[in-house]
Amino acid sequence: MLHPLRETVRQAVKTLVERQFGIVLPDVAVEFPPNATLGDLATPVAFEVAKRRKAITGEKHAPRDIAQTLADGLRTVLPDFERIEVAGAGYINLFLNRAETLLRALNAPPGVHAPRFRGKVIVEHTSVNPNKAAHIGHLRNAVLGDALVRLLRATGETVEVHNYIDDTGVQVADVVVGFVHIEGRSLGEVAAIDGKFDDYCWDLYARVGTWYAEDESRLRWRTETLHAIERHEGELAALGAHIAERIVHCHLATMERLGIRYDVLPCESAILRLDFWAEAFERLKAAGAIVYEAEGRRAGCWVMRAGQEAATTDDEHDADKILVRSNGTVNYTGKDIAYHLWKLGILERDFHYRAFHRYADGHTVWMGTAAEADDASAPPTFGRGAAYLNVIDVGQSYAQEFVRRGVMSLAPDALRDAVAASAHVAYEKVALTPASCLELGFELSEADRQRPFISMSGRKGLGVKADDLLDRLESKALAHVQAHQPTLSETEQRTIAHKIAVAAVRYFLLKFARTTLIAFDFADAMAEQGETGVYLLYSLVRVAGIRRKLREAGLDCPNPAAVLAGNHTQLEAWLRDEGKTANEFWTLIGLVLRYDTVLVEASETLEPSVIAKYAFQLAQAFSGFYNRHNIRHEPDEVRRAFLLALVSLVESRLRAALDVLGIDAPERM
């Protein structure tokens, strides 16, 4: 509700300042005052104007006088506001009519339609190597990416969700080596392994790591396997494909537990075998975007030169990025450039597609493959996006910058803004606290025990698996549900426990800002009090409780707005401040009204934590309200309708915010 108003104020102030003072401001700050007695929106623009006037005329002007002039002018052009006042040294505070605004809000759906992109946005997230179970670091990526997808869709964007599958890399090769050389298994024997295949590979992958360390000559098996996979020939390649296929199914199942889904899974093998890179390579050469190193230690390589701002080259480090090795093979960054050219429709070719998995509701995930599909089912059109957003850890910033520059170098003029609109959504990793490592049974040196965090390592088998964390959260939640809801069936109890677990893990991963490193601690992640997903659910369960009790008592009020509309004076009285004490109801409503501004901010900064923080703040404000006012025992019918109106306002925004976070609340818990 406040977003359009805020933009109107911004524009009005801007034009007024230009007309009254002849000053053109690049942008005008319109913010939320610290409390409701200071208005609903405010601008400190008079300070800025005073500064600029002094610079022009040389004489001092009191910000308060300027604010007064502006406030007078704004009153005539901003009829939405009941009062516009000057406060403090020169703030301009704008006040809405509270009763009218409340009535209007009750009829307005939450959210905002404010697409920023010119077309379909391609969000890539998860992209876990298909050789072992997903751990909580992968989970942060997926949860962040999924929240971003939901956020963009909520603001009116069309989004296509990609999960890139590196099915030809070292990581898959290493597990192949493990099966063949450590366990001596054939493809048929591997296929016969039952149980959780991703867990099996997790352990095997760690064994391969130590097996290599015992005798480095064993690394030749990795090379041999890698080559076989690249040539797509023989039993080793078939085994690699089998492993990747099965692990991807495991990852989809893990993510589906959290309600995270995808549209398409482009495979690296296809990028190679369908000559995505070959085309990109020729065009990069023709555009002069890459150069051939004729001499020096990188003789024979094709490299992309570093930009001005990048790290500099010295004896030990080379700032330029190799895309093609001296043996003629392309590396990861080169392949990524080809993939991203395809994402924006700059490449001429396309993947073949086969239906990989169908969710319960019928939605199909397609895999982008090299082989033509057997069945005749037609996939939708993928790629050709108006922008790409890559949820990839911050450690990849350097490589991502080269991807961006590579794509830009081949983008036709019409697509240059698509590249400009694209972004690397960088996030920090999840590490483990020493306490968590010990809890997992890992030995730590004395020095490691003193460190603030320990990095996870798939190669060492050091990490918390996503499914294990979810299992622990679910069983803990189930114990509570059984205690609180003994009459429900076990199926119902488990459904509720599952929702609680999802809320807990999603909120835990989203409450941190993207660039904050999470030192994972079991006690923190499993907490069910305070700032947690559980707290958020509890608020909505209380709402459901209120409604249930009112129904049982025959005190239903399906349309509080209708009751309130005829009691305008009473409403105004209930919403009035007491001197310098802000009215508690209006303060709560003010928070509700900000929901759309929060969505816009999160979308512009690609930062879902903003929504997580908002949801908690709203839930917290509601809990206070809930404890102070008992609706069920409120004798006055109009007052009851009033309180109930606030409940439904909070409910609609809180539910919408949780929806963006991927959290679904149960009726009871």
Next chain:
RNA sequence: GCACCCGUAGCUCAGUUGGAUAGAGCGUCUGACUACGAAUCAGAAGGUCAUAGGUUCGAAUCCUGUCGGGUGCACCA
């Protein structure tokens, strides 16, 4: 060496892009349930925003230096 990120309460973190009195959760201490569910609420204590300068009406936020921490710059993926 160079580039990027970071340093806020005992701990874990926010901080509306330079604004009004720096906020939460956990932990500590006080209180509040035969209930519209206490998985909660009300309250208290706890801060030279790493540090020294600078910019300005105004700085946790911008600039510079210093100290401390993290990451990246591999012919890897």
